[in-house]
Amino acid sequence: MEEPSSDFPLFIKRNVSGRGLQYNQVGSLPPTLDLSNNHLTGTIWPEFGNLKKLNVFELKCNNFSGTIPSSLSGMTSVETMDLSHNNLSGTIPDSLVELSFLSKFSVAYNQLTGKIPSGGQFQTFSNSSFEGNAGLCGDHASPCPSDDADDQVPLGSPHGSKRSKGVIIGMSVGIGFGTTFLLALMCLIVLRTTRRGEVDPEKEEADANDKELEQLGSRKVAIKRLSGDCGQMEREFQAEVEALSRAQHPNLVLLQGYCKYKNDRLLIYSYMENSSLDYWLHEKLDGPSSLDWDTRLQIAQGAAMGLAYLHQSCEPHILHRDIKSSNILLDEKFEAHLADFGLARLILPYDTHVTTDLVGTLGYIPPEYGQASVATYKGDVYSFGVVLLELLTGKRPMDMCKPRGCRDLISWVIQMKKEKRESEVFDPFIYDKQHDKELLRVLDIACLCLSECPKIRPSTEQLVSWLNNILM
Template identity: 40%
Template sequence: MKAFSFFPRTKMPWNCFCCVSQDQEEPAETSRVHKNRDYPWDIYSLKELLHATNSFHHDNKIGEGGFGSVYWGRTSKGVEIAVKRLKTMSAKAEMEFAVEVEILGRVRHRNLLGLRGFYAGGEERLIVYDYMPNHSLITHLHGQLAADCLLDWPRRMSIAIGSAEGLSYLHHEVNPHIIHRDIKASNVLLDTEFEAKVADFGFAKLIPDGVTHLTTRVKGTLGYLAPEYAMWGKVSESCDVYSFGILLLEIISGKKPIEKLPGGVKRDIVQWATPYVQKGLFNQIADSRLKGKFDREQVKSTVLIAMKCTDNSPDNRPTMIEVVDWLKGGIGRRKKEITNHVDETEDEEEVYDETDTDHENYGMELSDARENITRARSQRR
């Protein structure tokens, strides 16, 4: 894949994207203005997206975060979509919009959330995605659907492998390489078959060939940040590997990355899991909602992979290519390397920019919203 331009760096004006401003709006029946010759996305009109989301009605809202809200919608052609509507325009919001449209418009992988198109005009910045009917991973682990336990062990492994493959693609196949910087359960969406789609690229960084790391302002979510990134702002592919290790433990155990203990003390998921690993009690780490229905050898090997990913030293962490290989069954070839993980986990200073992102509650309220949406649609007809 060829290298691509980075919007904020090139300072291209928005009319370069052939956007349709509000006072240049075309009729709703010609909703998609056209497909850009240089990019695979569609450029939507504001009228089409207003119609699709019932004017961004509250009943259509399926997620909300620091930069804006996500709405469910249906286009005039009957296609279900998710529309991220950025909040009041600011330099941060403009940056996130530019980065996400640029990256999602260029990358193509079955485990990355697909970009359908966007609208940019006036004060509106709207990003249109494929709609994910099974919501986000966080909804199933900690949200409304957690009690239903729709994620059995095979599905959890499939989600872990899919997420890892999406990250491996970003780190090793795209040029320049991409660091996501916000890997977490709420940014893993699930399609009709529960296939994982890594989402939300607003904090992503491009790493040119030959560059090992960048120093930047810390972005991300408490509990998932690698120590060297949280404390010194040093970001590399290894930071995503650390975040993925936390996510992997979360998938296995169903526990949150950080929990509050009596007295206000916080304990992260690595600190919680370490004593079980030291004693060889890997089955105790598995989510109790699985009721013992899991492959015990897979649980053990997957926990060891997660512990290796969350090593305090970035030099000791594997690459995402290795992680994918191990998760898919290549673990036997490198078992000794994985089990050499240092078991002691030091307490880390909580230096972070605690930032919510727009898929944080993706699908949390969708079951209730569905009835309201259907009722509203019927009334409009």
């Protein structure tokens, strides 16, 4: 059978969804093993763990019994694992926390017992993933008995009594030191903030509660406190820590530490003296006039280099999924640093996409994300093209205060380009005859990034090369 034309749309439709996911080539279909609703019996084969390229593994609504094999942790590419509505017993293997790409997981309505694993992606799953198992306990179910219960010896044993006392003393000392440290840190933050006595409201994001903290040795860091929906907050916290723990590059923000305390999630970054690109282009009154063309081109190049590292050099590769001007931070030399990896997804080198919900920011979301639940490298490139237009025009991607027909920056620029009126789209603060050719070249690059067809968009490697040639 001949492979169909790449322009012929193919769809895969799964049992639990009313939506079809579009793929352009047979080879792009996600590797799937779906044995659901077949009344299968017996145990789950440990050999399934050898399927290292499998993305979807579904055995729900059968009569499988026995335990969940710990060898399933070998399915390193799996994104969906559904073992619900069977007769499985025993515990959930701790080894499953090693599945970095697992975004959908369910063992609901089995006969499982013991503590639910709490590491890795397990913190992001909903309680419904574990319901119907009266013997489970932990973060997604009823509280577990004392963690030492499995190691206890008979109550009458003097050895057991000594161990219990030792545990109690150790916990008391640990809690005491931990509480003292947290109180000291909070006092330091309050005292430093009070001593400075100034807050710039234009630099604060209401939903992130970013704060500055001047540490000992006169070094500044930025502390970001996540807030909002508990499940979403936990997913974003986990994604950001995992992505930035793996990724180290001069054009990415440096994650210096993080803290989880009760319902608080804190991320500690290197401090960026010049806030964000969005602040300079759209918020600061004299911002646009202060950013000359050479500085804007340098920012574009730095952001492209950071994105190219995420897509091509970092292992595993990373899709950012929320490239925008407010997520490009600027240091004291106006060097660009990509930030906010709360929506980022890890992707293996041989994969071309990951399944996703429609996420991102209005004005930056690629058109294909509304047609199929997949995120690709070319989606990040589209969002980067929007940022290039912001640098060239000084305008926001969407401006609802303007008349209809002028609210969408992309449509307006493309229309002006068709009418050969490119010079009218450029920010007056940067447009002059000296830089005319460079501006037009970057405009052409931006329009390529914004192509409706993802295949036409350049790779991040090409973007870096093109921008480097313009800077030379």
